[in-house]
Amino acid sequence: MVKKTRVVSAITGFTRMDAYDPKEHSKVSSLAKSNPRWLPALENRGEGIFFSFNNRALNEWKKRNDVKERFDRIMTVQRKIKTDPEDYKHDPKYVFLHTFSHTVMRSLAKLAGYSTASFTERIYCGDGMAGIFIYTSSSSSDGSLGGLVDVGRKGDERIGDVLVNAVLESGSCSCDPHCSMQQPEKVQGFAGAACHACALLPETCCENMNTLLDREMIDRTLGGSIGFFDFARKWSVKKA
Template sequence: MPCAELRGEGVFLAFKEERLDEWEKRPEVLAREKVLKAAHVTWCLARGLDPQWPGIRYVLLHTFAHVLIRGFALECGYGASGIAERVYARSGKNPMAGILLYTAAPDSEGTLGGLVSLGRRNRLGPVMEQAVEEARLCSSDPMCAEHDPCVHGRLHGAACHACLFAAETSCERGNHYLDRALLVATLAGDLGAFLS
């Protein structure tokens, strides 16, 4: 028996596998993955954890989810902390690539209709374009864009509180595995941007 019943709404975005597969094989993406993975290993070993790299695809989709959470919050009537994410990412055999942005609450407030209305074709495109455009520049640039995760063993690349970090209630990974450079070209240049 369920112990709680939640009501909510959300938007699910699925990505074209062919485009992601091509992107993952680009030399600049492989180079960026090497840097992020090295920082990941350093971070895990410093804490006595088994390094289990989620993959470059996960970092891209997770970053895109955070960009959209910020963009959706401006348009849908929910605060950014009320929008949660679920990232579906796997390469290789049985690949998957999708993002679910949703809100849920034990009362009727989880169903205001704002997220669902953003899923309409005439609204989703402009909101996504605006959110991606805002991700190109951070108020902490160039420091954010040029952040080297290996220096301090961080689990993020070009990401900070000013551009990508979300509330604990929104992020399934505690603001780890984020990098604007994988999504868009930043002040540091094009380091493998998916949306170049």
């Protein structure tokens, strides 16, 4: 549980028409003709919950051929050309973490007293890390009211209910079978089994504009059984 978090957002420049691309920094317009000595910024304070995953298990899971094939279908040829292979988002592990973060936020909204739009996510994905940080913040000096951390306090069973509910709901969608059976390579936004009824959130919540989402990466769906949690159940028994 992260009882206090401080979020500072600063405007360093802007683009016209096209979204910011880190590989094309020259297209970003500066806020001033010369290098500014200060930048407009906003400081928010709040609280959050950090979830850490077994990185070894995730690395074993993403090596499976069926997982690679599914990810290749999500990342179309055009996307592969435009995306840096070294980008941490160019990884099945990121799609899993990102999608699970969305399902957890939906589940938390039912128990923490916040609307879904109140949450923000940060995905920690790399060779040595695998985690998600879900937080809420406010511009007031007091921050938020502690409802999010209260869900995860010791002895409170609600956090377990949140996670169980998130996994269970990832297996189905009110738009099934259409959602689970749709072909990732034909879906805009580089997504698989994901739609507004199950995985998409307000874009203020999402760090990646509701792209790279696929419920099939979490658990068994109508479309297949390549999900990490389906793999983890067998992996944990094998390691025991």
